[in-house]
Amino acid sequence: MNVHFSAGVPVERAGLHHDVVRLTDLRRRFGRTAALDGVSLTVHKGEILGIIGRSGAGKSTLIRCLNGLERPDSGEVFIEGREISRLGERDLQPLRRRIGMIFQHFNLLSAKTVVQNVALPLKIAGIGKAERVRRAAELLDLVGLPEKAGSYPAQLSGGQKQRVGIARALAANPALLLSDEATSALDPETTRSILALLKDINRRFGLTILLITHEMEVIRSIADRVAVIDQGRIVEEGPVWSVFAEPKSEVTQRLLAGMRPQLPPEIAGRLSPEPVGEAVLRIDIFGDAARQALLSDLAGTLKVSFRLIHGGIETIQGEPVGTLFLMIPGGGEDVARVSQFLQARGARTEVLGHVAGDA
Template identity: 75%
Template sequence: MNQHFASVTEIMHPIGSRSAGPDDVVRLIELKRRFGATAALDGVSLSVRQGEILGIIGRSGAGKSTLIRCLNGLERPDSGQVFIEGRDISRLGERELQPLRRRIGMIFQHFNLLSAKTVEVNVALPLKIEGRPRAERLARAAELLELVGLSEKAKAYPASLSGGQKQRVGIARALAARPALLLSDEATSALDPETTRSILALLRDINRQLGLTILLITHEMEVIRSIADRVAVIDAGRIVEQGPVWSVFADPKSAITQSLLGGIRPQLPAEIASRLTQNAGVEAILRIDVAGEAARSPLLSDLASAVPGWFRLVHGGIDHVQQQPVGTLFVAVAGSNEDHLAEVIAFLKARNARVEVLGHVANSV
């Protein structure tokens, strides 16, 4: 199995539950932005700690692009506050924003490299804009190209690079001015899966080596799963759910989160799902979500010992997210005896499993 997720509701972080602290690099307070009748942002509040990777995920049109533009000062909110390293940038003039923007690095989906300039010149561009001496610029570019594994490409031009190499150059450029915050705007969306994994691994390594705070904007749950510490789900301009990645993935509360997770959480095989009915049948099909200690325990063996009768596993498995075991199991239970079914469900819930009766089937599956 590849990605299977589960639920432990008592460790979830409710929306807005984490109070701001002195280590917050980013703090947004009731951010609102409208375009005509459309509320692109409708009261967004969240914080990002120093050294943390926060993933913000949502569908197209959810408000992600507007949010990131407010973070780097390219968009002015109608109301609310945007604090970067403790300073509210939401009402600063362009001249005051200039030095603060140097504290924010940006990597883009389509790389945005200067095709007529060499790789090292592209990397050094932010330092040239700052007015740094040429020798200093090139020394910093060499240091960063080594960090991203492209030292041998310093004199090359972007046209000779692969997509993954171009993104590595983009990452090096974003780090040139030693930012406190790195914004990643769909940085892997244009890359193939293997290259995406290598870029995400690089970002995680940079986060660990430099203690760099990273905010990821994405529509891909696998990106969040791979490297984020926390996730915030945005829908129609609102943060509808947030918390540690493994707990949100394990027990998604909102319909949008459940939908976004549909591609990577295990689903009942279509052949079985097509046979489900709400009428009593030979077997009841249960979905059992487990996490933490419940996922570590021999749950099904204990069930067999504690509850007379029969049942069997038809699909599912256990995986790990952020070093936490999580799993989803689909189990067929004798469905003709309601008392037996109730006893099975009660036992599982007592073990901190979330249980859902999906329906019944007339014959064994």
């Protein structure tokens, strides 16, 4: 199978721009509501960038500005080095063919077969039938559905429909693939398979992908970088492992709350600020700190008694990231010694409170 993603692309637009997307101070208002309030962002060639935010954060307006369906009030939108926000509809058409779209609800045409759906962008572009069919067959093979070419959307599962949607989005050799909540309507197992497919396409062909989502699990699974949007502003941005390890904004912390280890409820419900009983210490570790034998070193060096009550370490983008919860009996002096020891080795510590009696 020979699937290509650069054939026919003019030289000046094929590889001379490191940034496939560059947004500069993008602003868009609807009445008194600022849907976008000064967004500046880049999407680098060949990367997967995840943009995450809650409902109403500005994600939909942002993606519509990227594909030219929405015009910003001010600011600039560059796609492969060309500013598009002031282009007329006629000039936008060829640029839109450089952007593939996959949607939450698939947007397949029910009266057309799978192969016809995949070939539709090529038909619109004026490509001959034989070439359309050949290209669509290649793409259906790529997404694992060669046997479904003659089927209709109603005969497909949700995951199969989304694979057809991905094949269709790739038909015109896009420079950028926009994924708009593409897995939100799918069950967890199907979601994992679709994300694995997108990651494989990115890795094999170097295709740039921008994911719009409200799910941190999607970001963790395949994104290289993440940008958190809230009330029309980018409030945090960075490599996925770094943002997961040290979320700085309250919005990011809330989005991550369900994915990071939390103090067990039976202990959290008994926490008191009074220094009575055992202190509960939260330890956040990542990078080199997470590669060390911190707890055994702590026990051997300080001779302080403690209990590990909860936590764990996972690997994100090859970097260990973890949270541990310790209970330390005795006075504040031991807690201070433990905190100083761990902080000197790169960990972040926080005394959450104290628990009296057995916990």
